[in-house]
Amino acid sequence: MRKRIRCGLLLAIALTAGVAVSEAPQRPIPSGELRSGVDFTGPDARALQQDDFANPGVFWVELGERLWRQPAGSSGKSCESCHGDARTSMKGVATRYPLLDRGTGRLLNLEGRIMQCTEQRQRAPPLAYESEALLALTTYVRHQSRGMPVSVTIDSQARSYFEKGRALYYQRMGQMNLSCANCHQENWGRNLGPETISQGHGSDYPVYRLEWQTLGSLQRRFRSCFSGVRAEMLPYGAPEYLDLELYLAWRGNGLPIETPGVRR
Amino acid sequence: MEIRIAIQHPMETGFRRDATGHEIPKNVINAFSCRYNGVEVFRAEMGSGIAANPYLDFYTIADASGELIFDWTDDSGQTGSERASIVVSG
Numbered sequence: 001m002r003k004r005i006r007c008g009l010l011l012a013i014a015l016t017a018g019v020a021v022s023e024a025p026q027r028p029i030p031s032g033e034l035r036s037g038v039d040f041t042g043p044d045a046r047a048l049q050q051d052d053f054a055n056p057g058v059f060w061v062e063l064g065e066r067l068w069r070q071p072a073g074s075s076g077k078s079c080e081s082c083h084g085d086a087r088t089s090m091k092g093v094a095t096r097y098p099l100l101d102r103g104t105g106r107l108l109n110l111e112g113r114i115m116q117c118t119e120q121r122q123r124a125p126p127l128a129y130e131s132e133a134l135l136a137l138t139t140y141v142r143h144q145s146r147g148m149p150v151s152v153t154i155d156s157q158a159r160s161y162f163e164k165g166r167a168l169y170y171q172r173m174g175q176m177n178l179s180c181a182n183c184h185q186e187n188w189g190r191n192l193g194p195e196t197i198s199q200g201h202g203s204d205y206p207v208y209r210l211e212w213q214t215l216g217s218l219q220r221r222f223r224s225c226f227s228g229v230r231a232e233m234l235p236y237g238a239p240e241y242l243d244l245e246l247y248l249a250w251r252g253n254g255l256p257i258e259t260p261g262v263r264r
Numbered sequence: 265m266e267i268r269i270a271i272q273h274p275m276e277t278g279f280r281r282d283a284t285g286h287e288i289p290k291n292v293i294n295a296f297s298c299r300y301n302g303v304e305v306f307r308a309e310m311g312s313g314i315a316a317n318p319y320l321d322f323y324t325i326a327d328a329s330g331e332l333i334f335d336w337t338d339d340s341g342q343t344g345s346e347r348a349s350i351v352v353s354g
Binding site: 210 | 268270272274275315316317319
Protein backbone atom coordinates (compact mmCIF):
# COMPACT_ATOMS: atom_id res chain seq x y z
CA MET A 1 0.00 0.00 0.00
CA ARG A 2 2.76 2.35 1.01
CA LYS A 3 4.68 1.48 -2.13
CA ARG A 4 1.79 2.42 -4.40
CA ILE A 5 1.51 5.86 -2.87
CA ARG A 6 5.20 6.50 -3.43
CA CYS A 7 4.85 5.48 -7.09
CA GLY A 8 1.97 7.90 -7.46
CA LEU A 9 4.03 10.71 -6.02
CA LEU A 10 6.95 9.97 -8.35
CA LEU A 11 4.63 10.01 -11.32
CA ALA A 12 3.23 13.36 -10.25
CA ILE A 13 6.73 14.83 -9.95
CA ALA A 14 7.69 13.45 -13.35
CA LEU A 15 4.59 14.96 -14.91
CA THR A 16 5.20 18.44 -13.53
CA ALA A 17 8.86 18.25 -14.59
CA GLY A 18 7.73 17.30 -18.09
CA VAL A 19 5.46 20.34 -18.33
CA ALA A 20 8.18 22.64 -17.02
CA VAL A 21 10.66 21.43 -19.67
CA SER A 22 8.34 22.20 -22.58
CA GLU A 23 7.62 25.70 -21.27
CA ALA A 24 11.04 27.00 -20.26
CA PRO A 25 13.99 24.70 -20.86
CA GLN A 26 16.39 24.32 -17.96
CA ARG A 27 19.90 25.64 -18.32
CA PRO A 28 22.37 22.84 -19.07
CA ILE A 29 25.14 24.83 -17.34
CA PRO A 30 23.88 26.87 -14.35
CA SER A 31 24.42 30.61 -14.83
CA GLY A 32 26.84 30.73 -11.90
CA GLU A 33 29.15 28.26 -13.64
CA LEU A 34 29.19 29.94 -17.07
CA ARG A 35 32.70 30.71 -18.27
CA SER A 36 33.73 32.59 -21.38
CA GLY A 37 35.82 30.77 -24.00
CA VAL A 38 38.93 32.84 -23.28
CA ASP A 39 38.97 31.43 -19.73
CA PHE A 40 40.06 28.11 -21.21
CA THR A 41 42.77 29.41 -23.55
CA GLY A 42 45.54 30.16 -21.08
CA PRO A 43 47.09 33.35 -19.75
CA ASP A 44 48.92 34.36 -22.98
CA ALA A 45 45.84 34.56 -25.17
CA ARG A 46 43.87 36.17 -22.36
CA ALA A 47 46.49 38.89 -21.93
CA LEU A 48 46.36 39.57 -25.70
CA GLN A 49 42.56 39.76 -25.65
CA GLN A 50 42.40 42.13 -22.71
CA ASP A 51 44.90 44.63 -24.11
CA ASP A 52 43.14 46.63 -26.82
CA PHE A 53 46.47 47.63 -28.27
CA ALA A 54 47.97 44.16 -28.54
CA ASN A 55 44.70 42.44 -29.52
CA PRO A 56 45.00 41.87 -33.30
CA GLY A 57 41.21 41.64 -33.57
CA VAL A 58 41.06 45.39 -33.04
CA PHE A 59 42.32 45.85 -36.63
CA TRP A 60 38.92 44.54 -37.76
CA VAL A 61 37.10 46.84 -35.36
CA GLU A 62 38.94 49.77 -36.96
CA LEU A 63 38.25 48.54 -40.49
CA GLY A 64 34.60 48.04 -39.52
CA GLU A 65 34.42 51.62 -38.31
CA ARG A 66 35.73 52.88 -41.66
CA LEU A 67 33.27 50.69 -43.59
CA TRP A 68 30.40 51.89 -41.38
CA ARG A 69 30.97 55.43 -42.69
CA GLN A 70 31.70 54.50 -46.29
CA PRO A 71 28.80 54.79 -48.77
CA ALA A 72 28.17 51.66 -50.84
CA GLY A 73 25.84 50.42 -53.55
CA SER A 74 23.45 52.24 -55.85
CA SER A 75 21.67 53.89 -52.90
CA GLY A 76 24.84 55.85 -52.19
CA LYS A 77 24.21 55.37 -48.47
CA SER A 78 26.53 54.24 -45.73
CA CYS A 79 25.48 52.36 -42.61
CA GLU A 80 25.86 55.66 -40.81
CA SER A 81 23.35 57.43 -43.12
CA CYS A 82 20.51 55.43 -41.54
CA HIS A 83 21.87 54.18 -38.22
CA GLY A 84 23.92 57.21 -37.18
CA ASP A 85 26.74 56.79 -34.72
CA ALA A 86 27.21 53.07 -34.06
CA ARG A 87 28.53 53.75 -30.57
CA THR A 88 25.00 54.67 -29.51
CA SER A 89 22.71 53.10 -32.12
CA MET A 90 24.37 49.65 -32.07
CA LYS A 91 24.86 49.46 -28.32
CA GLY A 92 23.27 46.26 -27.06
CA VAL A 93 22.04 45.19 -30.50
CA ALA A 94 24.34 42.16 -30.76
CA THR A 95 23.11 40.76 -27.43
CA ARG A 96 19.80 39.82 -29.09
CA TYR A 97 21.24 37.90 -32.06
CA PRO A 98 20.44 35.42 -33.55
CA LEU A 99 16.81 36.51 -33.67
CA LEU A 100 13.69 36.00 -35.67
CA ASP A 101 13.47 38.41 -38.60
CA ARG A 102 9.99 39.95 -38.54
CA GLY A 103 9.96 40.53 -42.29
CA THR A 104 10.76 37.00 -43.44
CA GLY A 105 9.91 35.01 -40.30
CA ARG A 106 13.32 33.35 -40.54
CA LEU A 107 16.19 33.13 -38.12
CA LEU A 108 18.92 35.70 -38.71
CA ASN A 109 22.36 36.05 -37.17
CA LEU A 110 24.24 39.34 -37.10
CA GLU A 111 26.11 38.48 -40.30
CA GLY A 112 22.78 37.72 -41.96
CA ARG A 113 21.33 41.05 -40.83
CA ILE A 114 24.32 42.97 -42.19
CA MET A 115 24.12 41.09 -45.50
CA GLN A 116 20.39 41.82 -45.70
CA CYS A 117 20.97 45.53 -45.03
CA THR A 118 23.78 45.76 -47.58
CA GLU A 119 21.73 44.10 -50.31
CA GLN A 120 18.27 45.54 -49.69
CA ARG A 121 18.93 48.98 -48.21
CA GLN A 122 22.30 49.95 -49.66
CA ARG A 123 21.58 47.96 -52.83
CA ALA A 124 25.20 46.89 -52.93
CA PRO A 125 26.62 43.57 -54.17
CA PRO A 126 26.14 40.87 -51.52
CA LEU A 127 28.91 40.43 -48.96
CA ALA A 128 30.34 36.92 -48.81
CA TYR A 129 30.66 34.98 -45.57
CA GLU A 130 34.20 35.28 -44.13
CA SER A 131 35.00 38.23 -46.40
CA GLU A 132 37.10 40.93 -44.74
CA ALA A 133 34.24 43.44 -45.07
CA LEU A 134 31.61 41.23 -43.43
CA LEU A 135 33.97 40.12 -40.66
CA ALA A 136 34.94 43.72 -39.98
CA LEU A 137 31.36 45.02 -39.86
CA THR A 138 30.22 42.13 -37.65
CA THR A 139 33.15 42.66 -35.28
CA TYR A 140 32.55 46.40 -35.18
CA VAL A 141 28.83 46.06 -34.42
CA ARG A 142 29.36 43.35 -31.78
CA HIS A 143 32.15 45.41 -30.23
CA GLN A 144 29.59 48.12 -29.40
CA SER A 145 27.91 45.70 -26.97
CA ARG A 146 31.14 44.84 -25.18
CA GLY A 147 30.46 44.01 -21.52
CA MET A 148 26.71 43.64 -22.04
CA PRO A 149 25.14 40.24 -21.34
CA VAL A 150 23.97 37.97 -24.15
CA SER A 151 20.16 37.83 -23.98
CA VAL A 152 18.58 35.94 -26.86
CA THR A 153 14.91 35.02 -26.69
CA ILE A 154 13.49 31.65 -27.68
CA ASP A 155 9.79 32.37 -27.38
CA SER A 156 7.10 31.94 -30.08
CA GLN A 157 8.45 31.07 -33.51
CA ALA A 158 12.12 31.16 -32.50
CA ARG A 159 11.40 28.14 -30.33
CA SER A 160 11.30 25.73 -33.29
CA TYR A 161 14.77 26.90 -34.42
CA PHE A 162 15.97 26.53 -30.84
CA GLU A 163 14.70 22.93 -30.68
CA LYS A 164 16.46 22.11 -33.95
CA GLY A 165 19.67 23.64 -32.63
CA ARG A 166 19.39 21.66 -29.43
CA ALA A 167 18.80 18.43 -31.35
CA LEU A 168 21.93 19.09 -33.43
CA TYR A 169 23.94 19.81 -30.27
CA TYR A 170 23.13 16.37 -28.86
CA GLN A 171 23.41 14.56 -32.21
CA ARG A 172 26.42 12.25 -32.48
CA MET A 173 28.12 12.73 -35.84
CA GLY A 174 31.18 12.02 -37.96
CA GLN A 175 33.66 9.16 -37.89
CA MET A 176 34.43 9.98 -34.25
CA ASN A 177 30.72 9.60 -33.44
CA LEU A 178 30.80 12.57 -31.06
CA SER A 179 28.19 15.19 -30.32
CA CYS A 180 28.90 18.76 -29.23
CA ALA A 181 27.66 17.75 -25.76
CA ASN A 182 30.21 14.94 -25.42
CA CYS A 183 32.99 17.51 -25.19
CA HIS A 184 31.51 20.90 -24.31
CA GLN A 185 28.91 19.82 -21.79
CA GLU A 186 30.17 16.58 -20.28
CA ASN A 187 33.90 17.33 -20.30
CA TRP A 188 34.48 21.08 -20.24
CA GLY A 189 37.48 22.07 -18.17
CA ARG A 190 39.25 18.80 -18.97
CA ASN A 191 42.17 18.41 -21.32
CA LEU A 192 42.04 17.28 -24.93
CA GLY A 193 45.67 17.02 -26.01
CA PRO A 194 47.24 20.39 -25.24
CA GLU A 195 43.89 22.19 -25.14
CA THR A 196 41.38 22.66 -22.35
CA ILE A 197 37.86 21.93 -23.52
CA SER A 198 35.69 25.05 -23.34
CA GLN A 199 31.99 25.33 -22.62
CA GLY A 200 31.51 26.26 -26.27
CA HIS A 201 30.16 29.80 -25.96
CA GLY A 202 30.28 32.29 -28.82
CA SER A 203 30.18 35.42 -26.67
CA ASP A 204 33.53 36.85 -27.87
CA TYR A 205 33.27 35.85 -31.53
CA PRO A 206 34.41 36.77 -34.14
CA VAL A 207 37.80 35.85 -32.69
CA TYR A 208 41.37 36.31 -33.81
CA ARG A 209 42.78 32.80 -33.82
CA LEU A 210 46.57 32.60 -33.69
CA GLU A 211 46.40 29.26 -35.50
CA TRP A 212 44.46 30.89 -38.35
CA GLN A 213 46.66 34.00 -38.23
CA THR A 214 43.48 35.94 -38.86
CA LEU A 215 40.00 36.70 -37.59
CA GLY A 216 37.16 34.23 -38.12
CA SER A 217 33.43 33.92 -37.46
CA LEU A 218 31.65 31.51 -35.13
CA GLN A 219 30.63 29.47 -38.16
CA ARG A 220 34.26 29.06 -39.13
CA ARG A 221 34.80 27.64 -35.65
CA PHE A 222 31.80 25.31 -36.17
CA ARG A 223 33.39 24.07 -39.37
CA SER A 224 36.65 23.39 -37.52
CA CYS A 225 34.78 21.43 -34.87
CA PHE A 226 32.81 19.45 -37.45
CA SER A 227 36.04 18.67 -39.26
CA GLY A 228 37.62 17.71 -35.92
CA VAL A 229 35.06 14.97 -35.31
CA ARG A 230 35.38 14.00 -39.01
CA ALA A 231 31.85 15.05 -39.84
CA GLU A 232 30.86 16.75 -43.08
CA MET A 233 31.42 20.50 -42.84
CA LEU A 234 28.31 22.48 -43.76
CA PRO A 235 28.54 25.55 -46.00
CA TYR A 236 28.67 28.99 -44.36
CA GLY A 237 25.22 30.30 -43.55
CA ALA A 238 23.66 26.81 -43.48
CA PRO A 239 20.33 26.79 -41.57
CA GLU A 240 21.69 24.07 -39.25
CA TYR A 241 24.54 26.38 -38.20
CA LEU A 242 22.07 29.22 -37.59
CA ASP A 243 19.97 26.98 -35.32
CA LEU A 244 23.12 25.95 -33.48
CA GLU A 245 24.16 29.60 -33.08
CA LEU A 246 20.81 30.37 -31.44
CA TYR A 247 21.04 27.34 -29.16
CA LEU A 248 24.61 28.18 -28.11
CA ALA A 249 23.74 31.83 -27.49
CA TRP A 250 20.87 30.69 -25.26
CA ARG A 251 23.18 28.34 -23.32
CA GLY A 252 25.44 31.33 -22.67
CA ASN A 253 22.67 33.85 -21.92
CA GLY A 254 24.12 36.24 -19.33
CA LEU A 255 27.77 36.00 -20.41
CA PRO A 256 29.22 39.39 -21.35
CA ILE A 257 30.07 40.04 -25.01
CA GLU A 258 33.85 40.41 -25.39
CA THR A 259 34.32 40.79 -29.16
CA PRO A 260 37.00 40.65 -30.52
CA GLY A 261 38.29 37.60 -28.67
CA VAL A 262 41.67 35.92 -29.05
CA ARG A 263 42.31 32.18 -29.24
CA ARG A 264 45.43 30.06 -29.63
CA MET B 265 59.66 55.43 -22.59
CA GLU B 266 57.90 52.43 -24.05
CA ILE B 267 56.91 52.48 -27.71
CA ARG B 268 54.40 49.99 -29.04
CA ILE B 269 53.32 49.52 -32.63
CA ALA B 270 51.04 46.95 -34.27
CA ILE B 271 51.01 46.69 -38.05
CA GLN B 272 48.30 44.87 -39.98
CA HIS B 273 50.09 42.64 -42.46
CA PRO B 274 49.57 39.01 -43.58
CA MET B 275 53.33 38.16 -43.17
CA GLU B 276 52.96 35.46 -45.81
CA THR B 277 55.75 32.93 -45.22
CA GLY B 278 56.16 31.67 -48.77
CA PHE B 279 55.74 28.09 -47.56
CA ARG B 280 51.98 27.93 -47.99
CA ARG B 281 49.93 26.90 -50.99
CA ASP B 282 46.49 28.11 -51.96
CA ALA B 283 43.41 25.93 -52.50
CA THR B 284 44.50 25.14 -56.07
CA GLY B 285 48.01 24.05 -55.02
CA HIS B 286 49.89 27.12 -56.23
CA GLU B 287 52.60 28.56 -54.05
CA ILE B 288 51.66 31.79 -52.30
CA PRO B 289 54.66 34.10 -52.76
CA LYS B 290 56.54 35.18 -49.66
CA ASN B 291 55.52 38.63 -48.52
CA VAL B 292 56.72 39.81 -45.13
CA ILE B 293 57.69 43.18 -43.72
CA ASN B 294 61.45 42.84 -44.07
CA ALA B 295 62.56 46.22 -42.75
CA PHE B 296 61.17 48.40 -40.01
CA SER B 297 62.70 51.48 -38.48
CA CYS B 298 61.80 54.12 -35.93
CA ARG B 299 63.34 57.61 -36.01
CA TYR B 300 63.07 59.97 -33.10
CA ASN B 301 63.65 63.57 -34.18
CA GLY B 302 65.54 62.27 -37.19
CA VAL B 303 67.76 59.85 -35.28
CA GLU B 304 67.20 56.14 -35.78
CA VAL B 305 66.49 54.61 -32.37
CA PHE B 306 65.19 51.20 -33.39
CA ARG B 307 65.45 48.94 -36.41
CA ALA B 308 64.11 45.45 -37.05
CA GLU B 309 64.78 43.02 -39.89
CA MET B 310 61.98 40.53 -39.93
CA GLY B 311 61.57 37.19 -41.72
CA SER B 312 59.04 34.45 -42.26
CA GLY B 313 59.20 33.40 -38.60
CA ILE B 314 57.25 36.46 -37.50
CA ALA B 315 53.49 35.96 -37.14
CA ALA B 316 50.86 37.89 -39.09
CA ASN B 317 50.02 41.39 -37.83
CA PRO B 318 53.35 41.96 -36.07
CA TYR B 319 53.38 43.77 -32.78
CA LEU B 320 56.62 45.46 -31.67
CA ASP B 321 57.42 46.81 -28.25
CA PHE B 322 60.68 48.65 -27.52
CA TYR B 323 62.19 51.37 -25.37
CA THR B 324 64.10 54.59 -25.88
CA ILE B 325 65.03 57.53 -23.67
CA ALA B 326 62.64 60.47 -23.97
CA ASP B 327 65.06 63.43 -23.90
CA ALA B 328 63.17 65.98 -26.00
CA SER B 329 59.73 66.77 -27.36
CA GLY B 330 59.31 65.95 -30.99
CA GLU B 331 58.18 63.39 -33.50
CA LEU B 332 58.58 59.67 -33.88
CA ILE B 333 58.47 58.40 -37.46
CA PHE B 334 57.95 54.73 -38.22
CA ASP B 335 58.72 53.32 -41.67
CA TRP B 336 58.44 49.83 -43.03
CA THR B 337 58.75 47.97 -46.33
CA ASP B 338 57.50 44.55 -47.37
CA ASP B 339 58.69 42.05 -50.00
CA SER B 340 56.13 43.24 -52.53
CA GLY B 341 57.71 46.70 -52.33
CA GLN B 342 54.84 48.28 -50.45
CA THR B 343 55.86 50.82 -47.86
CA GLY B 344 54.05 52.09 -44.83
CA SER B 345 54.60 55.01 -42.54
CA GLU B 346 53.17 56.31 -39.30
CA ARG B 347 53.95 59.31 -37.07
CA ALA B 348 53.42 60.14 -33.43
CA SER B 349 54.33 63.32 -31.57
CA ILE B 350 55.45 63.43 -28.00
CA VAL B 351 55.82 66.25 -25.50
CA VAL B 352 58.50 66.01 -22.85
CA SER B 353 57.80 68.35 -19.95
CA GLY B 354 60.17 69.45 -17.21
